[in-house]
Amino acid sequence: MTPTAITTDRWCGLDVVRLQIGGAQVTVSHWGAHVLSWIPADGIERLYLSPKNPGDGVTPIRGGIPVIFPQWADQGPRTRHGFARRVLWQMAEQKQDPAFVFATWRLTPDALPASYRDEIPSGWWAEVTVMLSPDRLDVELAVGNDGSTPLSFTGGLHTYLATPELELSQLSGLYGLTYQDANAQWQAVKETAPELVVDRAVNRVYPAPTRALLWKSGKVATGIDQAGFANLVVWNPGEHHNLADLPADGFRRFLCVEAAQLTAPITLDPGAEWAGRQSLVALPSL
Numbered sequence: 001m002t003p004t005a006i007t008t009d010r011w012c013g014l015d016v017v018r019l020q021i022g023g024a025q026v027t028v029s030h031w032g033a034h035v036l037s038w039i040p041a042d043g044i045e046r047l048y049l050s051p052k053n054p055g056d057g058v059t060p061i062r063g064g065i066p067v068i069f070p071q072w073a074d075q076g077p078r079t080r081h082g083f084a085r086r087v088l089w090q091m092a093e094q095k096q097d098p099a100f101v102f103a104t105w106r107l108t109p110d111a112l113p114a115s116y117r118d119e120i121p122s123g124w125w126a127e128v129t130v131m132l133s134p135d136r137l138d139v140e141l142a143v144g145n146d147g148s149t150p151l152s153f154t155g156g157l158h159t160y161l162a163t164p165e166l167e168l169s170q171l172s173g174l175y176g177l178t179y180q181d182a183n184a185q186w187q188a189v190k191e192t193a194p195e196l197v198v199d200r201a202v203n204r205v206y207p208a209p210t211r212a213l214l215w216k217s218g219k220v221a222t223g224i225d226q227a228g229f230a231n232l233v234v235w236n237p238g239e240h241h242n243l244a245d246l247p248a249d250g251f252r253r254f255l256c257v258e259a260a261q262l263t264a265p266i267t268l269d270p271g272a273e274w275a276g277r278q279s280l281v282a283l284p285s286l
Helices: none
Strands: 004-011 014-021 024-029 034-039 090-096 101-107 124-133 136-145 151-157 160-162 169-172 178-181 187-190 202-207 213-217 220-227 231-236 254-268 273-283
Touching: 004 024, 004 090, 004 101, 014 101, 014 124, 024 124, 034 136, 136 151, 136 254, 151 273, 160 213, 169 254, 202 254, 213 254, 254 273
Parallel strands: none
Antiparallel strands: 004 014, 014 024, 024 034, 090 101, 101 124, 124 136, 136 273, 151 254, 160 254, 169 213, 178 187, 178 202, 202 231, 213 220, 220 273, 231 254
């Protein structure tokens, strides 16, 4: 019987929860329902977290898996990348099982500062569920509309995959897809490389792949799959970035591979619900 545990801790002044099963663990901050770290049973950290995070309970966290809701980036009039990553969520449920351990965080309008409440109709709820098994991490964003008017939103999971050196890593599974290049006036480009190697700033919006992706970083391999989201975003700011919360060479240590709902908003009628998920699987060493 695989031992499991759910414990509390502190990180940069923020309260966090650690889920464990055997030798695998995932750490989640209540601030933003934000996954900070995922270490599967092989003991190798799979997520990048910037060492320059202030952890002040005001600034969004750089790295891990930020939750984006109710707006992706600046694609609308709401707060850039949404308010979900800027507020405290409440743990609503937790469970331990011999095969997995999970916890759910919930956000409702009454938990928002007044400055955010006018951005979205009342009567909604959002939940983030993090489920850990020895070699797999599933993160799900669910949204419901309990209000009396339709609710529209974009969002996603802004996952930072770790690597010792970006230019020596490859992402495969995107061949043949046509992406929109945000760094080239949203020009449509067909992906012709069997493996994507990033050696400059990149910001691409793909349609959701119909097959799982493979992230190879040295001898470490991670499978990536998603469901419910219409898009996949690949992003890295490149060496000329001006991000204050990222070290000058920090861009070399990650590639964001993000399950996203960006090109078309989700619209929920009263009483409707939606969910999107990203799954990460630790594969045997190459």
